[in-house]
Amino acid sequence: MRCVHSMPFGAELTSEGVRFALWAPTAGDVRLVLDGAEHSLDAAKDGWYRLVSKEARVGSRYGYRIDGNLIVPDPASRFQPDDVHGLSLVVDPASYAWSETSWIGRPWEETILYEVHVGTASPEGTYAGLSEKLPFLRDLGITAIELMPIGDFPGKRNWGYDGVLPYAPDSAYGSPDDLKRLIERAHELGLMVFLDVVYNHFGPSGNYLHAYAKSFFTERHPTPWGAGINVDGEGSRVVRDFFFHNALYWLEEYRIDGLRFDAVHAITDDGTPHFIEELATRIRQNIKHRHVHLVLENEANQARWLGREQDRSVSLHTAQWADDIHNSWHALLTGENEGYYEDYANKPLDHLGRALAEGFAYQGDPSPHKNGVTRGEPSRHLHPAAFVAFLQNHDQIGNRAFGERLSHLIPQERLAMAQALFLLAPQIPLMFMGEEWAASTPFQFFVDFEREPDLAKAVRDGRRGEFKRFKAFADPEMSQRIPDPTDLATFERSRIDWSEPERSPHREALARTREFLDLRRREIIPLLKSDYQGSRYTVSPEKALDVTWTFSAGALHMIANFGDTPMQMNGDPSARILWASPGIDPAGENILPPWTAIVAKGPSA
Missing domain, CATH: 2.60.40.1180 (Golgi alpha-mannosidase II)
Structure with a gap:
């Protein structure tokens, strides 16, 4: 079986040659750079530049020269062998023959998610290295792995949320075919594969869209990362389609089973239908014959996207990350009350009870952390499986100054109790890699801006400055102890140690997790169905x-x-x-x- 997602941009193989298409509405001149030679493109009034080349072939390197000087990669590049600033590679997605053809996914109720960062999830830090760990996860009782973002990011190490080329799986982890082999191996073992995708911003290095498509962004909707993505103004049809095709690309060309949409509350859309609605609608219309699960991260707690039909089928999005459940648990277990935990620290048990029973703790209630601004919508009518619950994830560990796991912060007997209630509750559970054996390794924030020292310094200083509002880091000497995110050692410390499950106390923690997941499979999942x-x-x-x-x-x-x-x-x-x-x-x-x-x-x- 050959899987190809056709799209109106990027490099596409056709019977007449390779078709190149770039939307560059604010460029004065665009030329194709192909294997060292330059070619004119056909310019249309709507900002598109196109060319069908008989000289191009699979393996050709290409980019676009903008206004006579700057050469940029293809924003829809399928692969970047030389990182985000290099030329793109012409790829034939049909060259990969999928041998497992009967896979249609698994019902949502069976989902037990395991979030992984490919670069630190195995000693090799690759798709192939992760593939070797899949039998262990299957035997543990995991039914789905969720990859943190893999869209091409600058350098060799990154959480993935600094990605700038969302169609190109990062070369630090392997080739596109290596990723497909990982997915195929997971399916052979009965495991689904989810992917975290970022449609709310681009990273600070390697995003060249500003040079030729300024209308991709809008100052009308500022975000924490700068100007917002233009999903509702002039030219927004192309922008919306860029992301809609990206979702379909991962689902169709890579046979991904589910997508987690990062921080959709940061995507502001004053139009109709809302970006979030059309995104799900397009996916549901195009993929009907297998299970596809769509999960939101949405601080706004909008129940409107999570409804079910009378036959229990999903209308738009399958579920949302249940931050309220995590935050209530964390405040209750640790007593922490700074930052966003301020919203839960006053009555953590009340918040936890409401979140477990009704989905959201904040359902239109004023947020102390946000100076009394109301947050959320009524959610009691929603099925518990409309929420993905967790005690830990990449954010809640990695955004701590030292990346401590919950097992580093509280007594083990309390952690075991919380884990039992978390894994046996009816929400869909998500575990972060290593959590199953109470890993001793932290997960710290890391980046690689070695080629851009000014940016590296800004990130390092910004990371340490971010914690100055916390009492523990008000002392400048203490803030200097925060790990340098640009240091290779920070990345290396975050690798999980696969020898730990073989020795105490990790062996006992793993056995406990296995017991809980077996109970969930036998007793909880039938209820959810x-x-x-x-x-x-x-x-x-x-x-x-x-x-x-x-x-x-x-x-x-x-x-x-x-x-x-x-x-x-x-x-x-x-x-x-x-x-x-x-x-x-x-x-x-x-x-x-x-x-x-x-x-x-x-x-x-």
């Missing part, structure tokens, strides 16, 4: 949390004591205990000691 009937929760003055989710196939009940004194439990005698904290006798006196919990399953009410 039945009709959802609603939820309820209570928080007692003694800090007990009681949550029940009801499905047509049964009810899931969690009760946890986060207080300092034992509490009496009033359990349902018809319920069956799925898990209890160590030391609790389910047949005993119904006493729940401090920081213990029980998860039970009973008949539907």
Whole structure:
């Protein structure tokens, strides 16, 4: 099977030669640079420059000379052998023959996500290296890997959110065919592959769109990264299509199973339909015969994108990252109250209960962290599987000054309790690489701007300055201890150590994770595949949390004591205990000691 996504830009192989197409509406002159020679292009009034070349071939290097001097890569390049500032490579996507042709994905309810950074997930830091770890993840109970962004970024190491060429998988990890082999191997093992994509900004180095397509951006919608992407002004049709095709490209040409859309709250669209709506609609219209899952990161907590049809099928987007669940857990477990944890620190247990039962903790409520601005929409009507829950992810670890994991911050018995409730709750769980064995390695913020020392200094100084508003780093001497993101050692420290699962205490943590994931597969997933009937929760003055989710196939009940004194439990005698904290006798006196919990399953009410 050959998989190709055709698009109106980039380099496309045709029966008449290679067609080159660039949208450069604000350039005065554009010429194709092909294997060292220059060629004129046909210029259209709408800003397009095109040429079908019989001289070009697979493997040709090409770029575009803008206004007589600057040579830029193709913004829709399929591969950049020499990084973001080099020439693009003509690629034949049909040259890869997919041998696994029957794969149609897996139902969303079966999803157990494992977020990975390709460069630090294996000793090799490549697609091939990650592929070798897939059997371990399959045997653990993981059903999907989620790759942090891989669109070409400057240098050899980056989280991926500084990408500037979103169609080109970064060469630091291997070739396009290496990525396809990783995906095919995952499918052979029954694993889905998700990809994190960034449509809200471009990185600070290697984005040449400003040189020839200024209308790609707009000052009307400023973002934390500068001018916003123009998705609603003059010329926005081409801009929108650039990203819509990118999503379809990954889904069709690489057979990706799901996409995670980064920070969509930073995409401002005053038009109709909204960018977010049209993005999902285009994907749903084009891919109908296999499972495709679309996940949002959306600080605005907009329930409108997450609805279901009466037959439980997804209307637009499948789910949203449940930051409220994480932030409530984190504030409760660590007591931290600075930054965005300010929104949860006053009543962390109340926020956690509401988020677990209803999806969002903030549903139109004023945010202390944002000076009283209201955030969110009512979400109680949504299925729990419309939310992806996590105790840790790349952001929540890596955006800490030293990249500490939760296992570095709290007692192991409390972490084990939180992990049980997290993995056995009905939301779709996501784990960050190494979390399954309580990895000792941090995950720190790293970049590679070696060729641009001024930018490297700005990033280094900016990273340290970012933490000065936190009490612990008000002292300049303390802020200087924050790892230098441009230092290779920062990247190396972030590699997970695959020898750890073989020794204590990581071996025991891994066994515990495996137990929870097996329980989820046997007991929780069947509930999710039945009709959802609603939820309820209570928080007692003694800090007990009681949550029940009801499905047509049964009810899931969690009760946890986060207080300092034992509490009496009033359990349902018809319920069956799925898990209890160590030391609790389910047949005993119904006493729940401090920081213990029980998860039970009973008949539907």
